[in-house]
Amino acid sequence: MSDQIQFIVEKLNQEPFRKNYNLITFDSLESVQLLQLLNDVLGEIDPKHAVDIREELPEQTGKRMLSLLGILKYKPPGSISDLSAFRQGLVTGSKSVIHPVLHWLLQRTNELKKRAYLARFLVKLEVPAEFLQDDTVADINKQYEELMEAFKNLHKECEQLKTSGLSTAEIKRDISAMEEEKDQLVKRVERLKKRVETVQNHQRMLEIARQLRLEKEREESLAQQKQEQKNQLFHAEQRLQRAQLQLKEMHHAVVDSKPESLMKKLEEEINFNSYLVTEKIPRELESKKNSTYFLQKVVSEPAMSQSDLSVIEIKINEVNAQINQLIEKKMMKYEPIDSKFSMYRQQASIISRKKEAKAEELQAAREELSGTERQMLNKSSQAHELEGSEVLKGDELKHYVNKLRSKNTVYKKKRLEIAEITAEYGILQRTEELLKQRHEAIQQQLQAIEDKKGISGYSYTQEELERVSAVKSEMDEMKGRTLDDMSEMVKKLNAMVAEKKASLAPVIKELRQLRQMCQELTQERDEKKIQYDSCAAGLESNRSTLEQEVKGLLEECVQEESNYHYINCMKRNLEIQLERAKEEMKAYVSPDPQKRRKAIREQYTRMILEQENLGKKLREKQKVVRESHGPNMKQMKMWQDFEQLMECKRECFLKQQNQTAIGQVIQEGGKDRLVL
Numbered sequence: 001m002s003d004q005i006q007f008i009v010e011k012l013n014q015e016p017f018r019k020n021y022n023l024i025t026f027d028s029l030e031s032v033q034l035l036q037l038l039n040d041v042l043g044e045i046d047p048k049h050a051v052d053i054r055e056e057l058p059e060q061t062g063k064r065m066l067s068l069l070g071i072l073k074y075k076p077p078g079s080i081s082d083l084s085a086f087r088q089g090l091v092t093g094s095k096s097v098i099h100p101v102l103h104w105l106l107q108r109t110n111e112l113k114k115r116a117y118l119a120r121f122l123v124k125l126e127v128p129a130e131f132l133q134d135d136t137v138a139d140i141n142k143q144y145e146e147l148m149e150a151f152k153n154l155h156k157e158c159e160q161l162k163t164s165g166l167s168t169a170e171i172k173r174d175i176s177a178m179e180e181e182k183d184q185l186v187k188r189v190e191r192l193k194k195r196v197e198t199v200q201n202h203q204r205m206l207e208i209a210r211q212l213r214l215e216k217e218r219e220e221s222l223a224q225q226k227q228e229q230k231n232q233l234f235h236a237e238q239r240l241q242r243a244q245l246q247l248k249e250m251h252h253a254v255v256d257s258k259p260e261s262l263m264k265k266l267e268e269e270i271n272f273n274s275y276l277v278t279e280k281i282p283r284e285l286e287s288k289k290n291s292t293y294f295l296q297k298v299v300s301e302p303a304m305s306q307s308d309l310s311v312i313e314i315k316i317n318e319v320n321a322q323i324n325q326l327i328e329k330k331m332m333k334y335e336p337i338d339s340k341f342s343m344y345r346q347q348a349s350i351i352s353r354k355k356e357a358k359a360e361e362l363q364a365a366r367e368e369l370s371g372t373e374r375q376m377l378n379k380s381s382q383a384h385e386l387e388g389s390e391v392l393k394g395d396e397l398k399h400y401v402n403k404l405r406s407k408n409t410v411y412k413k414k415r416l417e418i419a420e421i422t423a424e425y426g427i428l429q430r431t432e433e434l435l436k437q438r439h440e441a442i443q444q445q446l447q448a449i450e451d452k453k454g455i456s457g458y459s460y461t462q463e464e465l466e467r468v469s470a471v472k473s474e475m476d477e478m479k480g481r482t483l484d485d486m487s488e489m490v491k492k493l494n495a496m497v498a499e500k501k502a503s504l505a506p507v508i509k510e511l512r513q514l515r516q517m518c519q520e521l522t523q524e525r526d527e528k529k530i531q532y533d534s535c536a537a538g539l540e541s542n543r544s545t546l547e548q549e550v551k552g553l554l555e556e557c558v559q560e561e562s563n564y565h566y567i568n569c570m571k572r573n574l575e576i577q578l579e580r581a582k583e584e585m586k587a588y589v590s591p592d593p594q595k596r597r598k599a600i601r602e603q604y605t606r607m608i609l610e611q612e613n614l615g616k617k618l619r620e621k622q623k624v625v626r627e628s629h630g631p632n633m634k635q636m637k638m639w640q641d642f643e644q645l646m647e648c649k650r651e652c653f654l655k656q657q658n659q660t661a662i663g664q665v666i667q668e669g670g671k672d673r674l675v676l
Contacts, residue, residue, distance in 0.1 A: 004103045011106040012037070016044060031093025032658060035061065038098050041105050042068055046116040054654035058661055062091040071119045072112050074104060092662065121151050182577050189581045213575075242377050272362065280359060421521075428514060435507060442500065446493075 009026050012019040017040065029037065036053055042065060043050030049068060053061045066087065076086045076097075089097030105112060125144075131137050196202040587599040 004099060008099065008102050008106060017041075031662075032655075033093075034095065034098045035093045038065065038102060041102060041109075045072070045105065045109065045112045054651070054658055058091050058658070062087060065090060068116070069101070071123065072105075072115055074101065076100075118155070122148060124148070178573065181574075185574060185577050186581050189578060190585070193585060238377065245377065272359065275355075275359060276363075280356065428510070431507065435504070442496075446496075 005023060005026065009021050009023060011017070012021055012026075019037075032053070039049060039051065039053050039061070046068060049064065056064075076083070086097060088094075090101075127137065127141055132141060196206075199205070584600055588601060
């Protein structure tokens with residue numbers, strides 16, 4: 001609270017208030033003085049509120065201040081939660097109410113001035129619906145809304161111009177520099193005219209020079225138009241090459257691919273795009289909306305002091321401690337089922353993260369591919385435009401052809417190996433499917449035989465044996481037959497298992513070889529991936545250097561263009577000044593008095609005479625004023641004393657009336673509390 005009061009006193013002692021308060025005098029202010037001080041601050045923000053509160057009723061003052069605070073979006077502090085108590089404190093001039101309001105207003109005076117200014121034009125007047133049914137009222141309301149939107153746009157443009165960096169001081173310096181240059185040019189033109197006047201046919205020579213200048217300007221404009229047309233032709237050729245390349249790629253894609261591969265590629269693209277649309281983009285959009293909502297919430301809340309921030313940090317630390325305690329309790333109550341679920345959840349989260357990472361990598365790769373294609377088109381067009389490009393000849397061409405042939409043979413060998421591996425992989429897949437089918441058929445036959453013989457499994461047979469041994473005395477004959485049947489069944493089952501093992505042995509052996517081959521291929525793929533990553537890193541570094549070079553060249557181009565435009569403007573200004581100097585010289589030298597009057601020199605001469613006459617009149621008037629100064633000052637002092645006397649009487653009367661009105665309001669508030 002002491003920091004708050006000290007801040008208020010410092011701000012009130014500065015411009016434009018200049019109250020000369022200290023902490024003691026400010027704290028000893030009465031309620032009426034506090035209200036007047038708050039009204040002065042509000043009047044500085046909005047000039048409509050710069051009034052004397054003694055000239056209006058306390059209810060009107062409170063209503064006016066509350067309306068302005070509502071427009072400025074002031075929210076009472078947490079200690080004053082009851083709006084009626086806040087209103088009563090504002091009417092009575094309570095320090096607990098007015099001090100926070102003053103602190104909030106003085107913290108952001110410039111911002112609130114702007115908000116109050118905009119509120120005069122942007123606070124919409126609510127028209128009842130029954131009045132809007134009238135066509136005239138509806139049209140006027142529509143015009144009112146259109147004007148409000150136009151004001152918004154104009155205000156935005158004005159703010160942009162204010163922040164655009166244009167300085168009046170710089171413009172004044174430029175104007176003064178141009179005027180000095182103008183004077184120098186006028187002097188030079190006068191000297192040159194004096195030299196030229198002695199030459200014969202100087203008017204004809206000047207006319208020829210003017211025509212030459214016009215023709216040079218025309219030549220420059222034609223050259224500029226020619227350059228623009230060349231640029232347009234170059235861009236059109238680039239678009240044509242890009243379209244031809246796309247058409248060629250589409251032809252190659254159609255010729256080399258089959259309908260199944262095209263369908264598979266389209267399905268992959270559709271799956272990727274559907275994943276982006278249904279999962280990735282909505283999730284990112286939701287996160288952006290949440291962050292925007294929290295930021296808007298933070299912006300809408302009033303400014304926090306250091307004490308509020310410390311309280312929030314303490315609460316955050318307490319909540320984090322509670323969360324850690326709950327996690328420790330959960331870890332102590334460890335259950336196997338929950339651990340399995342957590343393991344599955346962890347695996348699912350890892351898979352989802354990998355999926356998101358791969359999707360982002362794929363999207364980045366597509367963007368990089370498109371950028372590389374555009375760069376390739378630009379480079380190809382540049383190479384096409386260059387004349388005398390390097391062509392391979394002689395030994396270099398032979399070496400290049402031999403290199404291509406060796407690469408072609410290696411490619412064919414690798415392609416044959418891939419085809420063999422693919423065919424072998426298909427055979428193994430088919431063999432695996434057949435073995436699975438035979439295994440399922442044998443399992444079904446075995447189950448049917450067990451059901452037919454009354455044996456549902458080895459455990460069931462054990463239980464049956466125990467039960468038969470328990471009733472051995474009653475069912476000896478049945479037990480003997482059952483044991484014989486069971487022994488025969490076990491022998492048959494053992495024989496069938498041995499046969500299946502013998503038939504599966506070569507398949508298992510082939511499977512081991514295939515696994516070893518798969519490990520070798522995986523290792524080779526990892527090596528290729530490392531090579532690819534190193535190559536990609538090199539290309540990325542080259543791309544960054546090229547981007548820096550292009551950026552530097554673009555900056556140089558922009559700087560040169562600005563220099564060109566500046567020089568051109570200076571040239572135009574000098575030509576205009578030269579033309580004006582010629583016209584002035586013609587008018588000054590001309591024997592015609594009418595033309596001579598139009599000259600700037602004659603005009604300045606007349607103005608000097610007029611100013612001299614005006615100075616004489618003002619000196620005479622000054623003499624009269626000096627003679628009557630003493631009596632007038634005495635009379636003015638008498639009127640000031642009379643005005644101060646009447647002002648004291650008026651203040652005494654208003655103070656007495658205001659105290660009686662505040663007493664009535666306090667009595668009414670006490671009665672309302674008693675009734676409640």
